[in-house]
Amino acid sequence: MWALPVLPGASAEDPVLLGPGADEASQALDVDLLAAAEALGATGKVGEVLLVPVSGRADLVLLVGVGEADATSLRRAGAALARATKDRDAVVTTLAALGDEDGLEAFVVGTVLGSFEFHWRSQGPKARPVGRVVLADVGGDQDDESYDAALARGLAVGRAAWRSRALATVPSNLKNPEWMAEQARQLADEAGLEVRVWDEAQLAEEGFGGILAVGAASATPPRLVRLDYAPAGATASTPTVALVGKGITFDTGGLDIKPPDSMLTMKRDMSGSAAVLATMGALAEVGCPVRVVGLLPLAENAVSGSAMRPGDVITHFGGRTSEVNNTDAEGRLVLADAMAYAVAEVDPDVLVDVATLTGAMKVALGLHTAGYFATDDALATQVERAARASGENVWRMPLAAEYQERTASKIADVDNAAGGPGAITAALFLQPFAGGKPWVHVDFASVAEAVADRHELTAGPTGFGARLLLSWLGSETPLEGVK
Numbered sequence: 001m002w003a004l005p006v007l008p009g010a011s012a013e014d015p016v017l018l019g020p021g022a023d024e025a026s027q028a029l030d031v032d033l034l035a036a037a038e039a040l041g042a043t044g045k046v047g048e049v050l051l052v053p054v055s056g057r058a059d060l061v062l063l064v065g066v067g068e069a070d071a072t073s074l075r076r077a078g079a080a081l082a083r084a085t086k087d088r089d090a091v092v093t094t095l096a097a098l099g100d101e102d103g104l105e106a107f108v109v110g111t112v113l114g115s116f117e118f119h120w121r122s123q124g125p126k127a128r129p130v131g132r133v134v135l136a137d138v139g140g141d142q143d144d145e146s147y148d149a150a151l152a153r154g155l156a157v158g159r160a161a162w163r164s165r166a167l168a169t170v171p172s173n174l175k176n177p178e179w180m181a182e183q184a185r186q187l188a189d190e191a192g193l194e195v196r197v198w199d200e201a202q203l204a205e206e207g208f209g210g211i212l213a214v215g216a217a218s219a220t221p222p223r224l225v226r227l228d229y230a231p232a233g234a235t236a237s238t239p240t241v242a243l244v245g246k247g248i249t250f251d252t253g254g255l256d257i258k259p260p261d262s263m264l265t266m267k268r269d270m271s272g273s274a275a276v277l278a279t280m281g282a283l284a285e286v287g288c289p290v291r292v293v294g295l296l297p298l299a300e301n302a303v304s305g306s307a308m309r310p311g312d313v314i315t316h317f318g319g320r321t322s323e324v325n326n327t328d329a330e331g332r333l334v335l336a337d338a339m340a341y342a343v344a345e346v347d348p349d350v351l352v353d354v355a356t357l358t359g360a361m362k363v364a365l366g367l368h369t370a371g372y373f374a375t376d377d378a379l380a381t382q383v384e385r386a387a388r389a390s391g392e393n394v395w396r397m398p399l400a401a402e403y404q405e406r407t408a409s410k411i412a413d414v415d416n417a418a419g420g421p422g423a424i425t426a427a428l429f430l431q432p433f434a435g436g437k438p439w440v441h442v443d444f445a446s447v448a449e450a451v452a453d454r455h456e457l458t459a460g461p462t463g464f465g466a467r468l469l470l471s472w473l474g475s476e477t478p479l480e481g482v483k
Contacts, residue, residue: 003062003081003093006037007069008044016044018063020137021094025061029054037063046073047080047455062091069098075106075391079114079456085130086115097137101150104138106391108154109467113161113456118169156285157390157470160278165463167274168448172250172267176220177298180247180273184225184296187281194228208297208341209315210322210333215299217254217307222299224338225273227280229292239479240291242348243280243469244338246331246355247273247298254301254327255309268461269331271448272355273298275465279473282466286474293346297334301327313412317341320432323409326417331357332426333416336433343435350379350482351434354442354465360422362446364397368454370444370464371397373427378481379438386472391456392464394442397423404428438482442468 005019018034026033031054040050046067054060064081067073077095085091096107115129139147167175167183181197188195200221203212208224215222231238248269252258258266273296280294308314312324314333318340322333335353342351361371372394374380380396387394400421407429409415414432418425427441444464450457472478 001060001062001085001088001091003064003085003091003095004033005066005069005077005095005098006042006044006048006063007066016042019066019094020097029061033061033063046076049080049084064093064095066095066098069103071099071102071106071389072391074099074103075110076455078107078110082111082114082130083453086127088130090132090134091130092134092136094136096135101146102389104135104147105150105154105157108151109158109161110456112155112158113165113458116162116165116458118166118460120171153286153474156282157467160282160466160470161463163281163463164271164274164278164466165458165461167277168268168271168461168463170267172300175267175270176218176249176300177215177223177247178220180249180270180277180296180298181223181225184227184277187277188227191281191284193280196226198224206317207315208317208337210317210337211297211299213308213312213314213324214248214301214330214333217304218300218302220300222297225294225296225298227277227294229280229283229288229294231284231287231289231291234291238291239349240293240346241350241352241473241478242293242295242342242346243276244295244297244335244342244351244353245272245274245276245465246270246335246353246357247296248331248334249298249300251301251328251330252303254303254330255307256327257303258328265449265461268448269356270298271444271461271464272353274463275354275469278463278466279469282470283473286470288473288478289476290473290478292473293342293348295338295342297338299330299334301330316433318344320414321412323412323415325415329416329426331355332429335430339430339433340435343433343437348437350439350479351437352440352442352469353430354444354469356445356448357443358423358426358445360420360426361443364423365395365446367451368447369393369395370442370447371395371423372443373397373399373441374439375399375431375434376438376482378483379440381481382472382475382478383440383468386468386475390467390471392468393447394468397427399427399431400424
């Protein structure tokens with residue numbers, strides 16, 4: 001099968017234009033593909049896919065809209081192509097020839113993610129990704145290694161985002177804290193990372209009270225995972241970034257139990273840990289120039305006689321205490337432990353946590369944009385730049401100090417149920433655990449679940465975060481300007 005790009009035309013007389021390869025294909029097939037595109041009502045809108053009937057070969061040519069043919073459009077066009085060619089052996093396409101290196105990388109990421117399938121069916125998957133995608137005319141006449149590098153980077157980012165999405169999609173009767181820890185061990189072995197896993201006894205011995213409290217009711221005990229990456233040639237002066245990902249492998253809400261409908265998607269409440277884990281595995285491939293420590297606090301928030309109760313007070317790593325007045329505000333409790341550990345034991349130059357933390361973020365920003373909070377403007381600029389490049393959209397939220405008093409407890413250092421505005425008070429709960437380090441808190445509960453196929457996202461858990469983090473950490477100067 002051939003897939004050729006279609007661009008919007010400049011006038012009513014020329015409603016569409018065909019991209020590279022169209023003239024050659026028209027001659028080879030003895031078909032006027034431009035006339036066919038116009039007859040089929042092609043507009044060139046990004047993601048539009050039309051099948052051109054060719055005598056005797058009805059499934060031979062696809063026309064794919066590429067819009068403005070910028071990186072975002074090529075990513076989305078790649079995803080549309082992948083969906084349209086499932087179960088096929090191969091497709092040859094010139095879509096990526098319209099872009100520069102960034103466009104090529106984006107197209108590859110979109111093609112990988114548009115192919116996403118997850119199944120646990122006895123008869124196999126409903127559809128399989130196209131077996132092979134051949135990129136024609138990429139780079140034009142240039143013999144430029146930068147295109148090879150862009151291809152490799154796109155594959156690395158696409159694989160990481162696929163891994164993040166797949167981990168979030170795995171059902172929780174398989175996925176528990178120890179299962180996630182084993183995924184981390186395997187990835188560390190593949191990627192050459194150092195790894196350490198704390199079991200429940202070690203967590204108790206070292207004072208991780210938040211992780212233990214959240215996981216106390218589950219038949220599968222909690223875990224904490226640490227992964228260490230160092231770039232080639234790293235020295236003692238190489239900066240360090242700590243990444244912390246919320247890892248609630250299933251969230252019933254605890255004794256403050258969720259209503260049934262709200263529990264249906266809670267297998268993906270570990271999406272923050274999935275994003276961090278996937279990111280750690282691809283850092284070397286994207287050339288990350290700084291040290292990175294990934295921390296995965298993993299627990300199942302279940303219901304049993306050993307569950308934490310409303311009114312309980314827990315002691316976090318480092319000694320700070322939390323009054324638990326909502327057992328369904330558990331994510332911040334495990335994040336607090338891991339963040340406190342990062343500050344005390346890693347001493348990072350920058351601390352970032354990513355989490356499906358609050359339903360309030362969905363209320364604030366809808367279904368397509370994550371919220372983030374930052375204590376450093378230069379770091380916020382880096383996040384914004386990475387969001388634009390990766391296609392994982394974010395919006396900066398205020399760390400509004402006037403709401404800090406709502407997090408106060410009468411008997412502990414902090415109350416985990418501060419109330420509204422919920423996304424802001426959750427961030428304010430976490431801020432002291434950042435220890436004054438430059439800090440970013442990404443709350444992507446708003447975009448953790450796609451209700452339908454949209455661009456490069458497939459309906460279901462989105463695996464948000466890996467592309468954003470890799471775009472940032474894979475840049476030449478990810479900590480530029482950070483104080």
